Amino acid sequence: MSRVLCQLEDITDGEGRGFEMDGGGDDIFVVRRGERAHGYVNVCPHAASPLDWVENQFMNIDKSHIMCATHGAEFRIEDGFCVQGPCRGKSLAPVAVTVRDGHVVLD
Numbered sequence: 656m657s658r659v660l661c662q663l664e665d666i667t668d669g670e671g672r673g674f675e676m677d678g679g680g681d682d683i684f685v686v687r688r689g690e691r692a693h694g695y696v697n698v699c700p701h702a703a704s705p706l707d708w709v710e711n712q713f714m715n716i717d718k719s720h721i722m723c724a725t726h727g728a729e730f731r732i733e734d735g736f737c738v739q740g741p742c743r744g745k746s747l748a749p750v751a752v753t754v755r756d757g758h759v760v761l762d
């Protein structure tokens with residue numbers, strides 16, 4: 656069942672936004688890149704902590720990668736693969752999100 660998370664323009668281009676999941680699932684976050692959205696479970700593969708210490712701060716300084724605030728691991732935006740840090744070679748768990756009619760939809 657699909658669920659609308661927000662409007663795409665609610666997420667600043669190049670930034671991420673977290674969403675709480677009802678019903679006990681892990682929380683997720685979505686990163687916007689232009690008209691695209693990439694979703695992941697908000698659990699770092701290194702030590703299983705949420706990536707954002709500060710709410711909705713999911714990116715590194717130059718916004719080129721997703722960053723875990725706990726130990727600084729960096730992940731590719733497009734596939735969640737860790738390119739730097741203690742969990743290098745592992746990946747964030749993907750969450751299927753699409754952009755439809757200007758809305759970010761969880762599939």
Ligand code: FES
Pocket residue numbers: 699700701702703704723724725726727728740741742
């Ligand atoms: S918990 Fe994310 S880098 Fe250690």
